[in-house]
Amino acid sequence: MLRVNSLVYLQMRLKSQRWAFKGKKTNTQRALESFDDFYGSVFGIRWKNIRAALLTEHKYIAVVNNFGDADKTCNGMELNGALNIKSLIKVVEDRLGRNNKLSINGSNNTLDENLFKVLCRQEEREKQSLYPMSSMAETSVQLQYSAGNTTEFKSNSENGENQKFIESLEMAIENNTQLANSRLIDPQYGTGGLYEFMPANKIKGMEDWIPESDHYKYYSTHTDFPLKFELETEFYYPDNLKLYTYEIGNCSEFITPQKCLTGALSHYLLDGASVLPPLFLDIKEGDRVLDACAAPGGKSLIMLQTLFPDTLVCNDIQESRLNRIRKVMQEYIFDYKEKWENKRILFNQCDAKYMDNYESFDKILVDVPCTTDRHSVTVNDNNIFKSTRIKERLRIPELQADILANCLRLLKPGGSLIYSTCSLSPVQNDGVVHMALQKAFNENGITATVKDLSYIIMFFEDIFKFENNKVLKYGQMVLPYLPANYGPMYFCKLMRNM
DSSP states (O other): HHHHHHHHHHHHHHHHHHHHHHOOOOOOHHHHHHHHHHHHHHHHHHHHHHHHHHTSOOOEEEEEEETTTTHHHHHHHTTOOOOOHHHHHEEEEEEOOTTTTTTTTTTOOOOOHHHHHHHHHHHHHOOOOOOOOOGGGGGGEEEEOOOOSSEEEOOHHHHHHHHHHHHHHHHHHHHHHHHHHTOOOOGOOOOTTTTTTOOSSSETTTTEEEEEEETTTTTTTTOOOOOOEEEOOOOBBBBOEEEEOTTTOOOOOOOOBBTTTEEEEEEBEEEEGGGGHEEEEEEEETEEETTTTTTTTTHHHHHHHOOSSSSEEEEEOOOOHHHHHHHHHHOOOOTIIIIIBBBTTEEEEGGGGGGTTTOEEEEEEEEEOOHHHHHHOOOOOOOOSSGGGGHHHHHHHHHHHHHHHHHHHEEEEEEEEEEEESSTTTTTIIIIHHHHHHHHHHHHOOEEEEEEOOGGGGTTTTOOBBBOGOOOSSSSEEEEEEEEEGOOOEEEEEEEEE
């Protein structure tokens, strides 16, 4: 009888343990539930497609190693159907008929005056669709209607200089901040833009409601610091940078990197959207560059492949993370020890928010720690949604803003930086940029110009799926999209004012 009772007790215990195990959520499940709740409201009906892409294997871009057999590697990729991104950009440039706009060959060509005026008018037409008519009536663009013909702009050659239009455009630029803060959000894109999103007092994590107000007090729709926007009109694609991808809808995979005759590996693979921040940083020959949160080292390697930096400082908070970068450099630079380490490549172990070599860098890449959305929903290990990392996760925006604000101090006046995350969160993206700009001004009197990349990204729209500009204030974002499954990747370019 004792044995029977013991057996029954053991069966009941095992059954209860099995049910307890089944009821326990994994880190990826917690992340997905959190994103469904948050991003569902941010992206609206689009979240379903973005979610499906996040849960699917992402797409790679190959960075051909200039320190290996570069020509052989390029030929092999092209034979397998991969496309040279530089060639794709050139095709788009020719298709748009704006050869004076893009400095693809390194010349400093700019828009001619007539083309610039047409571009300004197009911007005004877009503003008409974004802002209330009451605030933009005086900046309306005159349209010419002719019977049986399509609508077109009145040309200055026929009607003379439109002084009223020029004056209204100047006024619109001067009041850029007010216009941005009054931006209307198209409901089909969700309601999660910076201008309408205000964080809830609580956030659902695990089984309980976790207070969030202590961490997101800074989030505001009001701008109380000097703010200037400037359209980026020139882009230089480095001649030495060789990037390859497959066209939209093509899910072919690159071969594993091979060892070349030099001993270095042939190419480096990374999520395709990760090439954009170092590319848009626009490094010039002789620049002193900082990669503030450099591990695992892919973006640092891309910047080195341009062969432009005079010095590249790779910084990270842990020695183990710096060792990962060292390993990448040793694998891809054949004369690394003799010519590069401690000469053109410097390693620095420091929390980026405490670095104090102010006004020392021409360019800075600020690829901050974030919720790493794709990793969070697919990998349980080292997951930020782990139950013991709740406080760390909620403090992420504060950490990001502290790093970005300090990196503005590290920039030389006139220097520029790219802030980037691999998160879809408007709090970690536009929200952190807003907080950092405010912090830099209030604490150190530093102001910055937001470099609007909305024109430049047009040349990459055959490769990536970008977020609509109607939902972003400061930056741009690559959205996960099944036919072109890159990202997410948010990036914002800031230039420190003199």
